[in-house]
Amino acid sequence: MIKYYQRTVKDNKLKKLAEFQIGSLVYVSDPSEEEVQMISKKFALEEGLILDALDPYESPRMEIKKNVAYIFSRIPESKESLKQTSTFPVMFAVGKDFLMIVSRKNPDFLISIVDKRKKYFTTQRTKLFLRLFSEIAGMYSDLLNKINKRINYFSLNVGNFKDQDIINFINYEVILNDFINALLPLRHVLTNILSGKTLELYQDDKELVEDLQLNNEQLIERSKSNLTNIVNIRQAHEVISTNRLNRVMKVLTVSTVILALPTMITSFYGMNVRLPFDKNPDAYWGIIASILVLIGVLLVFLRKKKII
Structure with a gap:
């Protein structure tokens, strides 16, 4: 599925276009082989990198091919509860006259974010990409807050664990490791972006990238801290259980x-x-x-x- 959206500095609403126009946001969700070949030829993109974006195990990274920046990231998603939390890959392709989002899943919320934020203009490709990156970081932060609250609850009831609580702890550990694996490579991505060699940055853009770097480091440290707390609580539970036995x-x-x-x-x-x-x-x-x-x-x- 391929959709085109646009909002200029003169527009109040995000417009859905029938065809591509310069300064558009190209939204590609779970594309077929024909659609992959079509956007590859139409926008002069590397077909192999587009296919990489559809790989569920793709790691965050950044590549430059033919004056197009391909930035891979992972978006966290939580369905009904924290038990079903995971991440999925997404690719941002920043070209000369377009910004493209490619993912196997349907990150429609990114389009909703652009629609709600009146100052998110598709014609400002780099700034829009950085702001969407910031929104993704906010999603990580919200999920980490929820996990942290659960861990704090368990820490106050470490002597009253049930079997399901142990299962939840293992699940949180898997989630946090997934977060760390997704956030650590972004260090290099943001460093490359801040260098200005890959994307043209204005002063406001540089400040936004610096904020993203700081936020990313905080997310990594929070994830590691929660992992350490889980290990400590589990060890305390093991000691208490051993003493009781x-x-x-x-x-x-x-x-x-x-x-x-x-x-x-x-x-x-x-x-x-x-x-x-x-x-x-x-x-x-x-x-x-x-x-x-x-x-x-x-x-x-x-x-x-x-x-x-």
Whole structure:
């Protein structure tokens, strides 16, 4: 699917065009082979790079081919809950008279953002690209805020974890690693852009790129910090679980030792042989008293050894 949009400094609304015009935003979503070949020839683009943008595992990077800058990034998406959070690739192609967005999925929200922001003009290709990059960074920030709140909740209830909580923790770890893998390569992309060798930048554009660099570093540090918190909380949970298991095993062991004494003594009097006091009518109470004394002595011994 290929769509064309345009808004000049004189327009209040984003216009949808039937055909391409200079200064347009070209929106390519899940294109067919014929559409890939068509835009490749029409805009003099590298067909291989367009196909790379459709690869779900494509990493962020930047390439310059025939005066066209190809910037690959990954957009975070969260469907019904944080459990279904992931990232997907998108490519921005900044040409002489166009800005193109290519993705296998449908990032229609990018068009909605351009439509809502009155100062987002398609004729200002580089500035529009940088602003869309900033919007994507904002999406990362929002999702990191949600994950951080969940991690803070778990940190306050580290001793009351359920099996599902452990599964959620593993899921958050996967999400954060995905975020870091998507954000780290953007360091080099933004550095190349700021150099001015790949895209023509005005002073306002340079300030926007610098803000993007700072924001990107903060997102990386926040992701790493959340990962560290997850590891610490998981380790704390493991220690607490181990201590609880040790206490249970200690109670069971002590109980076994205590019960072994009366079992051993009474088993002697269950044999068909002559034993001391076997004819004494008060032998039962003597045996009970002996058992209680031995148990008392054992408990005192275990207490002194700080076993119980």
